[in-house]
Amino acid sequence: MKILTEHIDVPNIDTIDVFMKHGGYSAVKKAIKKMTPDEVTEEVKKSGLRGRGGAGFPVGMKWSFLAKPEGVPRYLVCNADESEPGTFKDHYLMWKSPHTLIEGMIVSSFALGANTSYIYVRGELMYVINILEKAIQEAYDKGLLGKNILGSGYDLDLFVQPGGGAYICGEETALLESLEGKRGNPRNKPPFPAVKGLWQCPTVVNNVESIAATSWIVNNGGDAYAAIGVGRSTGTKLISASGHIKKPGVYEIPLGITVEDFIYSDEWCGGIRDGHKLKAVVAGGSSVPILPAELILTTAAGEKRLMTYESLSDGGFISGTMLGSGGFVVMDETACIVHNTLTFAKFYHHESCGQCSPCREGTGWMDKVLNRIEHGQGRKEDIDLLVDVAKKIEGNTICPLGDAASWPVAAAIRHFRDEFEWHIEHPELATKPGAVFMRKGASWTK
């Protein structure tokens, strides 16, 4: 079942004529001509669509929180600042099929009553920005954007804004600051963007994938979307699969397939590369807790783990993780967890905005301590120190970057403590190139 990527391999799908030939912009016509904004919102609510950027907050509910005072403009902002290590789905979708996003933007803006909308794209993706600009111009030329769309009296202007290359600008309030031309520091909440967002006006910020999905929901109805998936995880999800698998890439999966299927079936990842065994998986982008092979395939209760929001977070952070943004990084037994954790910690150290003290200082501290352990200068007390520092960052920061920085470190130590201890106790072995700790009796040990 494919919704977003159904026609993605059609040649020239990035041009509006080919896109319209394959049913493109039918949702715009249906929404604007036959439906009221509230009806569109109602369908999105019914669909159970959840935010695809990471947090998984229901999109319809987010829309219904939007304050609608008289005479104040409202904005829709598309968060295309996808910078999470391991996640590259929005990039793929915008590059291959920009009109899918633009159609979703028009439908969503109509539902929210926004007359100006923005797509905030990370600055590194300049060629994608050019593709989007071209596609938007095509939509203007067809009368799908601009004044009086399709003769309905509804106006919408759509702008693309390149980011300056900061991970933090993917946080919604930092994104708004950046969009306003300021330094991308997250704002204190409350007030939330739904009340005071862009230029202090009510604003909704949604991920590319969430917005793109709304046009299918308008065409086929919320109930049809809700029929796909399991429980509260409805619809399809783009997963960016990478790491030691046979077929890395972006896959659109119906939520609810098993993790085992996703890794080993030929339809998706195609299994672990030859001659190797699954050691660990980061299931939703670098921020979510890493899980060892036995816990990613089955939950602590012994049930098969599914690719859903609920199943992946089963067991909390003790034995579970999160679906996050769908950055599925698979590691086989050659992957060193300490090195991997250091890489993540370095990233968060580099990307912390430096506004609040726990994150600014804590991420740097964890990076430095992990760097010492990796290079054979760890001390016994360092492991507990890392756990404590992670605990003191988590929940005490302005934005979720602090949490995102502390979770991978805490989880790596929770599940692979012996590997860290080995690095500290045997620095002469651990610092040899390519040396990896082999846990006795583990499923991945040769």
Place this chain on the structure above:
Amino acid sequence: MKVTIDNITLEVEPGTTIMQAARMIGPEVAPPAMCYYEPLKGSGGKCRACLVKVTAGSEKDPRPMPKLVPACITAVQDGMIVENTVNEDVLETRKGIVEFLLLNHPLDCPVCDQAGECHLQDFSFEHGVSSTRTVEERNTFEPTDLGPNIQLNMNRCILCYRCVYTADQITDGRVHGVMHRGDHAEISTYIEKAIDNDFSGNVIDVCPVGALTDKTYRFKSRVWFSKPVDAHCECEKCSGKATIWYKGDEVIRVTGRKNMWGEVTDFICNGCRFDKKKTSDWVIEGPTNVSRHSVISANKYGANLIKPAFPVLQAARDYKQINDDRDRSFLGIQPALPKSKKK
């Protein structure tokens, strides 16, 4: 609106923050603040020193808030119950915040001009632990000048953004801000441009640590050897109300007047701050009342606090030095003091 902080209940106006309510009760209950500065719009929420536990959100919705909340920017709800000094989690987190702030802060208090009136010193003394767990090297920066009278020592900066808000709110263009990210972020003026404004000196007063210092005062004295006196002058640009600091007969520096929370009540202009260094420039009002930062008042107002009783005063008046003219020459010791003259 009713709010309970550390088991003390009080009535406040709607819109009051937890910090403001706690400050109404007193310094024993008020959470520490490293970045929040009441006179500056938009300050607060950054240092996380004032995190408190809300055990009941309001009368209507008495659920506890899941995370610790910053007291300085969280508005009070009717019936809210807040725990500050009585909550273990809060105290433990605060220890962590001290640790984070000191992680890259040099322990150069012995040569720092701010020592003695430094909020970070107070904060770590009151809420920190005496040991350190870090063995990592600290990040270092070169000191730079912001104009002729202000020096920036970025090593000591804790990125509270107070000076940024001050500069933003006193200057027209944005010339002073933060560059880079994370723990390598630094305070900077736009391409090394000085803050060209008559009120730029106020960034020194708002700085909680010794990152921004007054070049006319640098290394002149330890804070506790100087004596603060409230004074005012006729000034066209500002209110003219200031605190002048004496060392002996000399005015060694001029600062804005600060309230008990270390916040400047009236911003003063650079003319008053940097140029009026003579007693004749000022009309003296009286000694500054220093209550919280005890190190400043040490050895100065102690005498006022404990009034000597009458017999002691009488004895002091009648005191006569004992005349000891015994011959000590055989001991080979020179008398330490010159002999008192005989009448």
